[in-house]
Amino acid sequence: xxxxxxxxxxxxxxxxxxxxxxxxxxxxxxxxxxxxxxxxxxxxxxxxxxxxxxxxxxxxxxxxxxxxxxxxxxxxxxxxxxxxxxxxxxxxxxxxxxxxxxxxxxxxxxxxxxxxxxxxxxxxxxxxxxxxxxxxxxxxxxxxxxxxxxxxxxxx
Amino acid sequence: xxxxxxxxxxxxxxxxxxxxxxxxxxxxxxxxxxxxxxxxxxxxxxxxxxxxxxxxxxxxxxxxxxxxxxxxxxxxxxxxxxxxxxxxxxxxxxxxxxxxxxxxxxxxxxxxxxxxxxxxxxxxxxxxxxxxxxxxxxxxxxxxxxxxxxxxxxxxxxxxxxxxxxxxxxxxxxxxxxxxxxxx
Numbered sequence: 150x151x152x153x154x155x156x157x158x159x160x161x162x163x164x165x166x167x168x169x170x171x172x173x174x175x176x177x178x179x180x181x182x183x184x185x186x187x188x189x190x191x192x193x194x195x196x197x198x199x200x201x202x203x204x205x206x207x208x209x210x211x212x213x214x215x216x217x218x219x220x221x222x223x224x225x226x227x228x229x230x231x232x233x234x235x236x237x238x239x240x241x242x243x244x245x246x247x248x249x250x251x252x253x254x255x256x257x258x259x260x261x262x263x264x265x266x267x268x269x270x271x272x273x274x275x276x277x278x279x280x281x282x283x284x285x286x287x288x289x290x291x292x293x294x295x296x297x298x299x300x301x302x303x304x305x
Numbered sequence: 306x307x308x309x310x311x312x313x314x315x316x317x318x319x320x321x322x323x324x325x326x327x328x329x330x331x332x333x334x335x336x337x338x339x340x341x342x343x344x345x346x347x348x349x350x351x352x353x354x355x356x357x358x359x360x361x362x363x364x365x366x367x368x369x370x371x372x373x374x375x376x377x378x379x380x381x382x383x384x385x386x387x388x389x390x391x392x393x394x395x396x397x398x399x400x401x402x403x404x405x406x407x408x409x410x411x412x413x414x415x416x417x418x419x420x421x422x423x424x425x426x427x428x429x430x431x432x433x434x435x436x437x438x439x440x441x442x443x444x445x446x447x448x449x450x451x452x453x454x455x456x457x458x459x460x461x462x463x464x465x466x467x468x469x470x471x472x473x474x475x476x477x478x479x480x481x482x483x484x485x486x487x488x489x
Contacts, residue, residue, distance in 0.1 A: 187417040187442060199386040200417055207419065228419050230441040260314075 175218040180208050183218075183235050184225055192235050339449025343469040346457075351464040351489070354380070354457065355447035359437035362415055362423055368437055370463065377486035378459035379411045379479065382445070384418040385426035387453035393473040394430045400479045401434040408461075409483055410435070416442045416450075458482040460489035 171179050178194065184204065186196035193201050193208075204225070211221045225233050237246045288296070338355075345352045358369035370378070381397055383390040394413075401411040413436035415423040420438055427436060439445070448457060449469070456470040456478070466489065467482030 199388075200384070203386055203419065203422065228440065229417070232441065 172218050175212060175221065177205065177208055177212065180212075180218060180221055181205065183222065184208075185233055185235050187229050187233060339446050341449075342465060343449050346465045346467065346469050351460065351466055354378075354459045354463055354465045355444070357439075357444050357447070359414065359439055359444070362413075362420065362427065362436040362438045368412070368435060370459065373410055373412070373459070374463055375408070375461050377409045377461060377483050379409070379474075379483060380414065380448075380457040380459055381411065381454060381474070382414050382416065382448065382450050382456070383454045384415060385422040386418065389473045390426075390454045391430070393454050394426075394432055396474070396476060396479070398430065398432050398434060400476070400483075404483065405434075408487060412437065414439050414444060416440075416445055417453075458486045460486040462489055464489065 181194040182192055184193045185191065186193055186198055186201040186204070188198045188200050189196050193204055207225075208221055211224065216224070222234060231237065287293075342352055342355075354370060356370050358367050358371075360367050370380075379397070379400070381393075383394070397411050397413070401409075405411075411434040413432070413434060415436055416439040418438075420440075423436070423438065426432075444450075448455075452471065454473055456474040457465055458467040460466045466485050468478070470478055
């Protein structure tokens with residue numbers, strides 16, 4: 150168990166280090182995936198429009214000038230507005246875009262849990278232990294006595 | 306109690322679905338409004354031009370379409386990376402120089418562009434007519450702009466007239482539709 154925890158902690162450290170490196174010294178490919186072409190509304194890495202080419206040139210220039218990923222994205226937002234970002238910033242009204250999916254997942258989990266509970270409650274009663282061989286509940290004793298009498302009369 | 310909870314959940318689900326449908330409808334209607342304007346104008350009708358107030362590219366304040374009432378406006382949508390705009394802009398500049406004292410305004414709207422590229426374009430082609438910057442592209446949907454350049458003509462009463470020109474505007478288009486805009 151402790152080995153597993155150590156492995157997770159190590160992985161988290163590696164991921165955090167990679168994220169810090171990407172923020173401080175981003176590559177064109179990393180920024181391209183986070184920026185939308187305002188003309189075709191695809192991420193830059195998928196777009197071949199003239200403005201996407203121009204934006205790639207701008208990003209290369211900013212990377213060469215030593216800008217961080219956040220600085221480059223802020224400069225693009227200043228030019229094209231927040232809609233240029235593939236993921237909305239985590240503040241104000243845009244926070245809804247981050248929170249709503251989590252709320253949806255939580256609501257779905259609660260609904261599934263409630264339904265599962267209801268289904269398990271609505272299951273048919275288990276067959277009593279003294280059930281006849283065919284799995285049906287035993288006959289009423291009075292009815293059984295009459296059936297026996299009829300059968301005896303029939304045999305006679 | 307359980308039934309009440311179920312009713313609340315159902316109402317919430319219906320509300321969420323209704324909101325999503327309303328959002329989708331709003332988006333579709335907004336996009337179609339611009340396209341519908343083109344069809345109306347090309348059919349000879351004169352719908353009111355969608356209003357806007359935008360910053361000037363040169364940083365000297367803002368201009369609203371409403372402030373140009375009483376003048377014929379050539380509304381030209383462009384971007385510096387647009388190839389046909391390079392051929393069209395000198396024609397617009399020439400038309401502006403010839404008609405600026407006769408109640409005509411050529412108004413450029415630069416969108417989906419870097420402002421420093423747009424300024425470089427203006428310097429290179431020596432454009433002197435007012436140019437606005439639509440950073441968020443908010444006017445594009447209202448005017449049904451699907452590419453650059455595109456041009457509309459607004460009459461003295463703020464109505465769209467003539468034709469919605471998709472592609473470079475010609476001298477003949479400018480003469481004909483500005484005359485129409487001035488007659489109203």
